[in-house]
Amino acid sequence: MTCPDPAGDPPAIDPADPSVAALAVAYGRQVFHVAHRLLGNSSQAEDVQQEVFLRLLEKPPAEVASWPAYLSAMATRISIDHLRRHTRWRRLLPIWVASAPQDSDSAELHATEAQQAGRLRIALSWLKPRDATCFSLRYLQGCEIPEIAASLGMSRNHVSVCLHRAQRALEAKLGDSRRFKEEPRS
Amino acid sequence: MNTATIPLSTSLSVHVSALKQADAGTELQADAAQRRLVLLLEKRNTVDRPRVGRGRRIIRWATVAATCAAVVIVALIPVLGDRGSTAFAAALQRLREFSTLSMTIETTVEGHELMPAEGVQVDQAGDTRTEIRGLTTVIVNRRSGQVLILQQPTHSAMRYSIPRGGAADSRRNLAWLDAVRSFRGHANELPGTRKLNGVIVHGWEMNAPAMQIVLWADTDGVPREVDVTGAASMQQHMTLTLDAPLAPELFSTKLPAGYSLAGPGSR
Numbered sequence: 001m002t003c004p005d006p007a008g009d010p011p012a013i014d015p016a017d018p019s020v021a022a023l024a025v026a027y028g029r030q031v032f033h034v035a036h037r038l039l040g041n042s043s044q045a046e047d048v049q050q051e052v053f054l055r056l057l058e059k060p061p062a063e064v065a066s067w068p069a070y071l072s073a074m075a076t077r078i079s080i081d082h083l084r085r086h087t088r089w090r091r092l093l094p095i096w097v098a099s100a101p102q103d104s105d106s107a108e109l110h111a112t113e114a115q116q117a118g119r120l121r122i123a124l125s126w127l128k129p130r131d132a133t134c135f136s137l138r139y140l141q142g143c144e145i146p147e148i149a150a151s152l153g154m155s156r157n158h159v160s161v162c163l164h165r166a167q168r169a170l171e172a173k174l175g176d177s178r179r180f181k182e183e184p185r186s
Numbered sequence: 187m188n189t190a191t192i193p194l195s196t197s198l199s200v201h202v203s204a205l206k207q208a209d210a211g212t213e214l215q216a217d218a219a220q221r222r223l224v225l226l227l228e229k230r231n232t233v234d235r236p237r238v239g240r241g242r243r244i245i246r247w248a249t250v251a252a253t254c255a256a257v258v259i260v261a262l263i264p265v266l267g268d269r270g271s272t273a274f275a276a277a278l279q280r281l282r283e284f285s286t287l288s289m290t291i292e293t294t295v296e297g298h299e300l301m302p303a304e305g306v307q308v309d310q311a312g313d314t315r316t317e318i319r320g321l322t323t324v325i326v327n328r329r330s331g332q333v334l335i336l337q338q339p340t341h342s343a344m345r346y347s348i349p350r351g352g353a354a355d356s357r358r359n360l361a362w363l364d365a366v367r368s369f370r371g372h373a374n375e376l377p378g379t380r381k382l383n384g385v386i387v388h389g390w391e392m393n394a395p396a397m398q399i400v401l402w403a404d405t406d407g408v409p410r411e412v413d414v415t416g417a418a419s420m421q422q423h424m425t426l427t428l429d430a431p432l433a434p435e436l437f438s439t440k441l442p443a444g445y446s447l448a449g450p451g452s453r
Contacts, residue, residue, distance in 0.1 A: 021227050028223050032216045033209055040208055042215040047396070047417050049219055050226060054395045057230065116204035123201075139194065139202050164192060171195050 020056045023067060028053070030068060031075045037140055038079040040121060044086070048078045065150055072141050073133070073151035080132045083125040123173045127166055134159050135166035222417070230393060274373060274390050276407020280428055282367050285310045288427040289412075295420050308360065313437035327439045334439040343445040362414045362422070365394035366401065376400070382410050 035048035137143040302319035323336040376389035402411040414422040
């Protein structure tokens, strides 16, 4: 299975000469959804979306086997960075928590499902970035292990180890709410 | 090793499903973001422009800038014309070499205030002090490797070590400065002039990664104001003062009198 596009099938692009503009048209929405799923916030997801394509402009990759997988991995990595940064600061600055973007947080306060999503986001932000990225690609984006390995430049065994480690850590954290008060791993 | 994945526990599966569901119903936001992305890419010059790492220290910029200043000035003269180009190049040089920077920041979205006005002070070592309209003060002291947060209404404080990778959010208000310092593209001089506190200023527009910057400087090349337009129509208006003396105590992470430590740094 290929990393799916949550918004549906993207238009075809010329694989021999994929301009950034064409990639943005084809996969921009996919990148937004990947980021939004992890961040739960439209403004931050848009920041990630723009950062992904601006990075492509500035430093085009030499060879990409699968653009959807590559862009999903890139968006996931950047989103995890955002998540870690925001979680850390919002925990330390109560006033900023009050003024933080509300388009998902207000729902999180009232809906059990959204609360669970918020808890998983916080737990992900505490994992090692690589473990969190592998987990997100596998279980949130539906990428297969070979795709994750290729897009992150890792061996398949290494991906499996990261996934296993992430699962154990997440199960431990989500099963014990007291752990949410602990320091995140740096 | 077997690369098959282990099934998720019931609890973790529920959380994963919940997170996937939370993304539903965002098509309108995705469409809007997509339109802005396409516009952004259309506007951008496809010439590669270098980015500056967030954690790079100001003093290092100053050293590099001193070496490059002459080259920059010479390179910009044919692009910008005579007097204006000299003022712009001088303004860039001042922003690369300042000893202290004080600025007030107003952040708006479509004309509405997004957050209270902030006052930011930066010294040559890259230490920063951010004040949010008498509510919160955040001091990032790179030399001591510490961050001190003062909650003014409650007189409580938190102190902790700068996280690995840097205190990224302390650089949030300085992203424009990183962009200006590394700017090597073509700046468009805006038509006409403005008068700020009786001083005539010229404006130059620069397209930087993820933001559009307008730098206002007087004819002597002293930067006076900066307007930054970022993602989601967010605008920042900054008033700048360069090289004004700043007391070292401003960047101290020592607990001020009347404050008590709470949280991680209280032990």
